[in-house]
Amino acid sequence: MKAMVQDVYGPPAVLRLEETDRPVPGKGEVLVRVHAAAVDQGVWHLVAGMPYAIRAAGFGLRAPKSRVPGMDLAGRVEAVGPDVTRFRPGDEVYGSGTGSFAEYARAKEDRLAPKPVNLGFEAAAAVPVxxxxxxxxxxxxxxxxxxxxxxxxxxxxxxxxxxxxxxxxxxxxxxxxxxxxxxxxxxxxxxxxxxxxxxxxxxxxxxxxxxxxxxxxxxxxxxxxxxxxxxxxxxxxxxxxxxxxxxxxxxxxxxxxxxxxxxxxxxxLASVEHHSDLQVLTDLIEAGKVTPAVDRTYPLAEAPDAIRHLREGQVRGKLVIRVGGPQEH
Missing domain, CATH: 3.40.50.720 (NAD(P)-binding Rossmann-like Domain)
Known part of the structure; x- marks a missing residue:
């Protein structure tokens, strides 16, 4: 699969697009074919390894444990691991996972929810985190x-x-x-x-x-x-x-x-995404009370540019990474 990867901490330039192995979902995990991901400050912190407390928190002292960055995602379920009961292949989902700047990403079952029916994948990816x-x-x-x-x-x-x-x-x-x-x-x-x-x-x-x-x-x-x-x-x-x-x-x-x-x-505030909170947001989005504000969309190969743009402080709302699959449902 194609993915943005990094072997060292540093500026967005340390990221590169390459072919890598598709992840395998473990117990309680879902493999998602990613159609879109999103950028936030947390992504930059993990790419840069800054502040140093992040490294000590388990993300890798000298180099990132996860070579593929990205958390927000929207896409379709490709496969499910043992003990997964809420999803099956083909389901349209959104939420947060590990390594969403890639064609496939793993996500814990309890961090995913069915995608809002009135949002395309790009808009949905801008919601979770x-x-x-x-x-x-x-x-x-x-x-x-x-x-x-x-x-x-x-x-x-x-x-x-x-x-x-x-x-x-x-x-x-x-x-x-x-x-x-x-x-x-x-x-x-x-x-x-x-x-x-x-x-x-x-x-x-x-x-x-x-x-x-x-x-x-x-x-x-x-x-x-x-x-x-x-x-x-x-x-x-x-x-x-x-x-x-x-x-x-x-x-x-x-x-x-x-x-x-x-x-x-x-x-x-310490915030972790959970399917119950995603469901609250889904209900509000489908009722027309909340709408994602998407500033700009980038192809996967330009993810480093998206991170740089975020750090410049001029973004209005969210930046989205277009990965693959249909762009609107």
């Missing part, structure tokens, strides 16, 4: 309630584009933060207000929110807390600063230590 992260951030981390005022920092990115739509479905008043060039996208997603962070500080304390989502940000906790009500909740979704060793996780560790001693709730 970012959509599940946004859902967990609002519902589980933020414990969002109807009528709350919600501030979403990073509203135009992959996770943010879903968070805006989901917060509206929960009945919240949503303020999205992005650059002025992306304000039209955030408004189209349903935000009640949009703040251009290049011209206004969204956490200067002049407005307070019941729930703040900081998505891949680098603002200090002391600044973020100024935007919270006395008993408001801050959910930290990743981080792209903080050094080579633990990166943005430093803020998350600080939040865990500080939260028990203050009236505000500071909650770092």
């Amino acid at each position: 970012s959509g599940c992260t946004a859902l967990k951030a609002l519902r589980d981390g933020g414990r969002i309630e109807a009528g709350q005022r919600v501030l979403i920092l990073g509203a135009s990115g992959g996770v943010g584009s879903y968070a805006v739509q989901l917060a509206k479905t929960f009945g919240a008043h949503v303020t999205g933060v992005c650059s002025g060039a992306k304000a039209d996208l955030v408004r189209s997603l349903g935000a009640d207000e949009v703040v251009d962070y290049l011209h206004e500080d969204p956490v200067d304390g002049r407005r307070r929110y019941d729930l703040v989502l900081d998505i891949a940000g680098n603002r200090r906790l002391s600044r973020l807390r100024r935007a919270l009500t006395a008993r408001g909740t801050l959910v930290i979704v990743g981080g792209e600063e903080g050094g080579r060793w633990i990166g943005g996780n430093q803020r998350q560790l600080t939040a865990l230590l500080l939260s028990p001693f203050i009236s505000q709730n500071l909650r770092p």
